[in-house]
Structures are given as structure tokens and as C-alpha cells.
Amino acid sequence: MDNVNTIIKHAEQYCKTHGARLTPKRKKVLSSMLQSTKALSAYDIIDFCKREFNETIPAMSMYRILEFLENEHLIHKLKLANKYVACAHITCNHDHAIPQFLICGQCDKVREISINKSTIRKLRENVETAGFELVSPQIEMNCICLSCKHSVA
Amino acid sequence: MDNVNTIIKHAEQYCKTHGARLTPKRKKVLSSMLQSTKALSAYDIIDFCKREFNETIPAMSMYRILEFLENEHLIHKLKLANKYVACAHITCNHDHAIPQFLICGQCDKVREISINKSTIRKLRENVETAGFELVSPQIEMNCICLSCKHSVA
DNA sequence: TTCCAAAATGTTACATTGTAACATATCATA
């Protein structure tokens, strides 16, 4: 939780550097996501903010806040699951690598890992050969995490 | 179009080998998808069947038919786009490689290509190191096709 | 300090995608 505050502060600083405003609501949304180990849907976050902060955020606003946070690279949208996760590298100051997401189909737990550059290069070559161009090489993979795997038997 | 019929026949044979039934409705749905160069949503296909075959298929039935066709590996579900495409390899008799999809974000055109095995192996290793297990290594990538890229300017 | 334009948030009313629960029709074959 203290860790969460540290990250929020980082995010705040980062936004300031280019005149973006991390408003109280945006902060609450980001904080909700940082506190979760699993991917959350927009409506999950709405519920969380209501429970945790007693703050009612309408769906439209939530989607706008999520869009803002995504543009700031503070969160990622997982299209595979229609869910959102905080970026695992907010406090890193270097440029971020291309993210690769492992999503547990049972419990929505998410792990963000990085693809090495040579693999990405190969993918990009494949794509160009086929007459397409990669817009975002973010890759999301359907997985099952070990704890779910073992509990299912 | 003749090509479509050939593929449908293959699919029919393929289903017969394990007692699955490619009913007239299922055939119409598969045929619709084979005639399209782009990914279609369930409701797109419903519209297409109405227009082309004057056949009204309720949403529930459409989803069930799509599920059947997916289980038979005759189509793929693209989770990135919530859309469906016919498998590009229905008439191949060999086992299918892991599919990799390039999806044009502008026009929904889809290209199905194959990842080479060493790349897949690397991915799988990455995933296992992180304490997850790959359920389906199908990869979908947000792209833009060259014709859309050029027309956008 | 006050006023204004831009940015952020709220409201309403829908569109789209998908499914649960139950009813009916069709088929394969004993």
C-alpha cells in the first residue's frame, strides 16, 4: 500500500512533465488498479471505487479516465479480456519495452513480461511480408496460472 | 465461389469422419465467412445470411453455430476484435500450425500466417518461467494493412 | 481579483456483444 503511494507519486511527477493532470478521480482509478493483482473491467473498477472510496464514477467517465491513463502509459488495456491492468513499470524511468501479457483464463491474474528484441524483429518481418504493418506489437496470451492449474486437478 | 464450394465439401467430409454434422445452417454460416475477406462479428453474419440466403438466424443460434465451427477448427474466433474468420487451411489435410493473425484496425481485413516453431518454443519458455502455462498460443496482432495505410495518407 | 476558454466530469439514452433458461423441432436408428 505504501508501495502504491510511491507509484502514484511517480505517476504524478511523470504527468506534470508534459502538462497532464492526474486528478483525484484519475488517481483513485489508478490506485484501484495498483491494488489489484488481476485484470479489472471498467465496471469492476467502478464497483471498487464505490466500495473503497465511496465515490460513484459513471461508466462514461470511467472509460474516459481509462483512456487518459492508457495514453499516459500508466495502464494497459487487455483486449483479449476487455480488462485493464496497471503498467508494471511506472517507476522505471527508462523507455518501456514492448509488453507481453499472460492472462490466466480462470482467475484473470495477469503477468506483464517483456519480449526480447530479436523475437519482436522476427514477428515484424513476418507481418511485413504479409503486406501488413504492426500498429502495436503488444501481445496477449491466454494462459492458466499454476495455482489455478493445480486447484482444477 | 466455386472455391467456396470445394472448401465446404472438404469441411463436410472432415466433419463426417468424426460424426459431426455440418447442417444446412452451419454450412450457410461457414459459406458466409468464406466469402468474406474480413473478419465478421456474429451480428454481421446474421445480416449476411438474411441478405444472401433470406435466412433469419437468431443470435443465440449463431453463437452456437460459431462455437461448433470453432470446435471443428473450421473457423477462428478473434478475441481482439470480437470477430470471426474462416480458417485459411480447411482444405489442407495435415495438422494445422499455431495460427497467428494480422488484423487491420481500419478495415478488419485479416491475414492468417504461421509462426515458426522455434519462436513458439521461446514464447512458451518465457511463459513457464513466469509461472503460467500457455493454453492457446494463438496470437493476434493489431495491424494496419498497406492499402488502408496508403489511403489514410 | 475576476473572467474566460479549455479541460474534466456528469447525464441520458442507446448500440453492440453475448448468454441463461427453457421450448420446440429434427435426425439417426433400434
Add this chain to the structure above:
DNA sequence: TATGATATGTTACAATGTAACATTTTGGAA
């Protein structure tokens, strides 16, 4: 042709997402 399995239809919703317009808040400029 009777019967159980398979396929399809119906109804009524749940979940996700957005368009259009209204209101509030905020950070400067006059």
C-alpha cells in the same frame, strides 16, 4: 415408427461501450 440425442428457436437479460449534450472545475489572461 417410437425414442433419445442433437440442433434450433424464444424470451429476457447481463455486460461492455459510446454519442451527444450539459455542467463543473481549473489555470491563466486581462
